[in-house]
Amino acid sequence: MKDRRSSRRLIDCTIGFAANDEGQGLAYAAVRSDHGDLTERVAFTLRPAPALLGRDIAYVALEAVAAKLAERGLERVRLLIEEQPLLGDFQERRALPASLSLPYIALRCRLNTFREATLGLGEPAVVRDLTARARAEISLLVAA
Secondary structure, three states, X not given: OOOHHHHHOOEXXXXXXXXXXXOEEEEEEEEEEOOEEEEEEEEEEOOOOHHXXXXXXXHHHHHHHHHHHHHXXXXXXXXXXXXXXXXXXXXXXXXXXXXXXXXXXXXXXXXXXXXXXXXXXXXXXXXXXXXXXXXHXXXXXXXX
C-alpha cells in the first residue's frame, strides 16, 4: 500500500467500532486509496468505564486503527468517524475527565507519528455499516 503517490495524498479511512463490557473491542476501517479500497479489521482491548458513555472506547479504537495504518506505511490519513464528543475534544481542545487523559494522550501521540493526520465526520451510512459489523462480531464473542 505504500508508494510515493500514497505518501503524498491524504488517505480517507472511515471507522466503525464496538466493545463489550469485558473490554474486548473491534474496529473496522474502510480505507480508500488510489490502489483500491480495503477493509481492515483491528482488535483492541480496554477497561471500559460506563460513566464515559463510550468515549473511552472511541479513543482506544482510533488509536488501534491509527497504529495499523502506520504499520501499513501510510503517512497522511484522515480518520472519519460518526459525530461524537471525541471530535470536539480534538478540534476544540476541551477539558477532559481525568479518566480520558491517558487515552487522549495515546491517540494524540499516535496521530503525531504521521506526516499529516486529521479527524472528521464519516459518511453516516458507511460508519453505521462498519459499526454494525463490529457490534455483530463482538456479540458473537460474548455468546461463545
